[in-house]
Amino acid sequence: MEKFEHLSITSTRPKWVRKYPEPIPVIILMNIFSRLEGKSIARFSCVSKLWRNILRRPDFTELFLTKSSTRPRLFFTLATIDDKFLFYSSPQPQNLNEDCTLVATRYHKSFPEYFRSGDCSTACGLAFLHSPYKTKMHVVCNPITGEFLALPKLTLSRVKAKSKQAYKEKTRAIFLGYDPISKQFKVLSMASSRCKRANTHQVLTMEPGKRLWRRVECKFHFKVTFRIHREICINGVLYFGAEVGEYCVIVCFDVRSEKLGLINMSKDMIGTDTSYEDWRFTLFNYKGKLGVRQKTYWDRELVLWVLEDAASHQWSKQTYALPPISGSRKWNCNSCSHSKEWFVGMTGTGEIVFSAHINEPELFRVHFYNLERKTFTKSRYSGA
Numbered sequence: 001m002e003k004f005e006h007l008s009i010t011s012t013r014p015k016w017v018r019k020y021p022e023p024i025p026v027i028i029l030m031n032i033f034s035r036l037e038g039k040s041i042a043r044f045s046c047v048s049k050l051w052r053n054i055l056r057r058p059d060f061t062e063l064f065l066t067k068s069s070t071r072p073r074l075f076f077t078l079a080t081i082d083d084k085f086l087f088y089s090s091p092q093p094q095n096l097n098e099d100c101t102l103v104a105t106r107y108h109k110s111f112p113e114y115f116r117s118g119d120c121s122t123a124c125g126l127a128f129l130h131s132p133y134k135t136k137m138h139v140v141c142n143p144i145t146g147e148f149l150a151l152p153k154l155t156l157s158r159v160k161a162k163s164k165q166a167y168k169e170k171t172r173a174i175f176l177g178y179d180p181i182s183k184q185f186k187v188l189s190m191a192s193s194r195c196k197r198a199n200t201h202q203v204l205t206m207e208p209g210k211r212l213w214r215r216v217e218c219k220f221h222f223k224v225t226f227r228i229h230r231e232i233c234i235n236g237v238l239y240f241g242a243e244v245g246e247y248c249v250i251v252c253f254d255v256r257s258e259k260l261g262l263i264n265m266s267k268d269m270i271g272t273d274t275s276y277e278d279w280r281f282t283l284f285n286y287k288g289k290l291g292v293r294q295k296t297y298w299d300r301e302l303v304l305w306v307l308e309d310a311a312s313h314q315w316s317k318q319t320y321a322l323p324p325i326s327g328s329r330k331w332n333c334n335s336c337s338h339s340k341e342w343f344v345g346m347t348g349t350g351e352i353v354f355s356a357h358i359n360e361p362e363l364f365r366v367h368f369y370n371l372e373r374k375t376f377t378k379s380r381y382s383g384a
Contacts, residue, residue: 029054034063037105042145055145058183065125072348075143076104076364076381077120077127085120085129087143088381096351096368096377104381107143121176123233126185128176138174140185140206152211154202156191172199173224175231177238179255186255188238189213190224199223203258218260220244222251229282232290239263239283239290250283250290252310266315269294269305284345293343300324302352302369322369323376 033041033055041064045052054060076088088104119130129139141148154171174189185206192199199221202213225248228241238253248270250263269281269292280295290307292315300322308314344353344366352369366379 026054030057030060030063033060042107045145062183074347074366075122077122078364085127087127089143090381092347092349093368093377093379096349096370099378099380101380101382107146121231123176123185124178124180126176126178128187130174138187140176140187149206151187151204152213154189154191154213156200173240175238175240175253177233177236177253177255179236181236182256184255186258188253192223201260216258216260220260220262222249222262224251227280228292229280230284232283232285234285234290235288241281241283250292261310263290263307263310264313265292266305266313266317268317269315282343282345284343286346287350291346318371320369320371320374323374 029051033044036044041055045055072092073089074092076090078086078088087107089107090102090104093100093102121128121130125142125144127141127143129141138151139148140151156171171189171191174187176185176187178185187204187206189202189204190199191202199218201216201218203216204211204213222242222244225241225243228248228250231238231240233239233255236255238255239250240253242249242251244262248265250265252261252263253259254261282293282295284291284293286304286306290310292305292307294303294305296303302320302322304318304320306316306318308316342355344355346352347368350371352371354367354369356365364381366381368377368379369375370377
């Protein structure tokens with residue numbers, strides 16, 4: 001056996017190797033993060049302060065939403081038996097010609113943990129929760145990152161009536177909107193009193209620092225009506241239903257300029273019945289335009305109205321005879337009854353969506369109706 005003496009090993013580093021490698025540029029990290037799923041981004045925000053700051057940057061949010069539009073997902077909100085909100089997300093089926101079964105990803109066990117469900121609406125990825133209890137609490141939350149923010153209390157005044165009694169204003173409606181140009185979220189609140197006074201309108205901008213409510217002017221008096229179901233924000237304009245005198249209208253709020261306007265509904269929507277007792281409409285996004293789904297008394301009939309020109313109050317009407325679906329009893333109900341399908345809206349690719357809750361292990365099912373082929377496909381979702 002050969003013997004080696006005075007053998008030593010030294011560690012040498014090539015000249016091209018730096019002792020402290022340069023950090024990865026932020027623009028490259030943003031490009032990498034933008035390709036991930038929302039759940040992964042929520043985890044990576046806890047890695048370091050640098051990564052958390054990058055993931056909160058407005059330009060990263062815009063980049064992520066731009067790339068997400070090429071891989072659309074469906075966002076679901078469910079209320080549990082103990083009256084809490086659960087949030088789920090799932091990729092939109094790629095092949096809508098065939099039925100499929102998908103797994104929906106759940107965001108957090110309950111969000112926020114202490115908040116009881118009342119009503120929920122969404123705007124550009126954020127969820128707006130309305131408390132149904134006496135606290136009248138309103139929370140804006142991000143289901144992906146787990147962050148939430150409780151809105152400051154509204155400043156309500158007391159209004160004196162002719163009888164010299166003072167009535168305190170009450171919040172009648174509160175909505176969340178988003179302006180894609182200024183990249184700002186704003187909350188619009190409307191309050192009124194028992195005496196016949198004009199409504200008070202206040203706006204809150206969701207931005208860092210101290211958030212304060214400020215009043216905005218409105219040149220007309222209206223009363224929010226929930227016969228027109230759901231508010232919707234499209235291209236920086238927030239739409240919701242209201243009544244002006246005896247007429248039903250749609251109020252539009254420009255999030256950027258903070259100006260309110262009115263859009264008259266077509267006379268054919270209302271018909272000759274002036275009682276308004278049986279009107280039921282649902283607002284939705286119709287390929288970037290305001291769409292209105294009109295409830296009818298005919299089973300398997302879908303009536304849609306599309307706003308073609310807001311300035312001239314011009315609407316177009318589309319009527320479809322829906323084919324039957326196995327296991328579905330009713331079509332034209334907006335409620336979340338266990339045995340009924342209800343209208344959800346439209347996907348970015350133009351399919352009408354109906355949904356219904358079903359028993360475990362499946363959370364819910366979604367039916368996609370193709371307006372061109374006039375066919376249905378079904379997707380069942382189970383929880384992850």
